[in-house]
Amino acid sequence: MSDNEAFRTDVRTWLDTHLSGEFAGLRGTGGPGRDHEAFEERLAWNRHLAAAGWTGLGWPEEYGGRGLSLEQQVIFHEEYARADAPHTVNHLGEQLLGPTLIAFGTEEQKQRFLPKILDVTELWAQGYSEPGAGSDLASVATKARLDERTGEWVVDGQKIWTSLAHCAQWIFVLARTEPGSVKHAGLSFLLVPIDQPGVEVRPIEQLTGGSEFNEVFFTGARTSADLVVGEVGGGWRIATGLLGFERGVSTLGQQVGFARELDDLIDVARGNGSIDDPVIRDRLAQLKVEFEVMRANAVRGLSRLDGGSDSAAGGGAASIAKLVWGNWHRKLGEVAMQVRGPASLLQSSGPEAYNLDNWQRLFLFSRADTIYGGSDEIQKNILAERVLGLPKEPKVALA
Structure with missing residues (x-):
């Protein structure tokens, strides 16, 4: 048995053994559109994973990780999904901020934050999108100025679509720290505590009934001067590097x-x-074929990317993958409604006033798959302008 086969057996055995008892009922809980489900129980499960050494799999051992190979990390995620294990609550810290700090942070920042990410005692939110700067992150307007008297950054502005901010203790914020700067210049990547008078979090109720996304308002919020990752004014490089980890x-x-x-x-x-309907059967078959192509493309793309590379790296592999899976999953939601027919329009019976079944929730949430994480239009522009070298899209001034 090869090392990878032995590792796969270890992962599968551990999950089978531990997804029992108090955790048995958590299978299949959480995930996009369902992050409100059993949050405290999933937090306990995530800490159980951490105690057994199943967090920070790809992190260097010197920072508390396992230092596993890319192949073994893939094996873990595959077996975790096959076991229908609950969606973890620490994705933004473990998968995004942690690797970003390892790549770009100071040694003091690593020692301060990485252990608490690994053991899931501090949760993180992502402060990127704004009402006027969604996929076009270079247009962010949130400002931060350095108060020389106190040695703190003072942050003012608003972020939106901030995942799990109502559960997090910290938020990483892309803010404009150079007055008068535009687009990519003058941005900094700040680490800001949420539990302070200058931060207000307002949940956004979605079509699915959940509220894992939030608006976050900063009004004189403060964070230490040394909690800027990378150079002051160099936040764009850090922000795009983090997005590269997101698509890992x-x-x-x-x-x-x-x-x-x-x-x-x-x-x-x-x-x-409904499978006897030739149109539905054809759509299901098409989804199956497209899925196999999508998976092969994802494997090829991973082999061409380094951690922290931006979306233009590897021939635009990250942007291509986002375009493919976002559109495929949205189509899956549409076919699900077609397969279920009139039943898809009926609410399930239950004590809740708005009680969706899994297929209805899949359909509603998957409408956003081609928007969040970088809209289709932004991904296509990255491929056209930064990979293929085509002329930039003309900017049209709004009246």
Whole structure:
């Protein structure tokens, strides 16, 4: 048995053993559109993973990680998804900020924050998008100025679509620290505590009934002067490097979840007879073929990327992957409604006033798949302008 095969067996055995007892009922909970489900229980599970050494798998051992190979990280995410294990609550800290601090942070920042990310005692939120700067992050207007008297950054502005900010203790914020600067210049990457008078978090209720996204308002919020990652004014490089980590090995685990959803939908089609409809059967078959192509493309893309590379690296592999999976998953939600027919329009019975079933929630949340994490339009511009070298899209002034 090879080392990777032995590792796969270890992961599978551990998950089978530990997704039992108090954690048995957590299988399949959480995830996009469902992060409100059993949050405290999933937090306990995430800390249980940490205690057993299943966090920071790709982090260097010197910072408390396992230092596992890319292949072994992929194996873990695949087996985790196959076990239908609960969605973790620390993705933004473990998968995004942690690797970013390891790549770009000071030694003091690493020693301060990495241990608490690893053991899941501090949770993080992502302060990127704003009402006037969604996928176009270079247009952020949130400002930060250095108060020389107190040695602190003072932050003013607003962020939106901030995942799990209502549960987090810290938020990493892209802010404009050079007055008069525009676009990519003059931005800094700050680490800001949430629990302070200058930060207000307002949950946004979604079509799915959940509220994992938030508006975050900064009014004279403060953070220490040394909690800027990278150079002051050099935040764009840090921000895009973090997005490169976002589209890393966990993508393959995500696709195992997609495969399960497709298989479950095919079972529904067989059960209600809709698979005998040639149009529905053709759409399901097309989804199956497209999934296999998507997976092969993801594996190829990972082999061409270094951690922290931006979306233009590797021939635009990250942007291509986002375009492909976002559109495929949205189509899956549409086909699910077609397979279920009139039943897809009916609310499930239950004590809640708004009680969606999993297929309805999938359909509603997947409408956003081509928007969040960088919209299709932004990904296409990255590929056209920064990979293919085509002329930039003309900017049209708004009246």
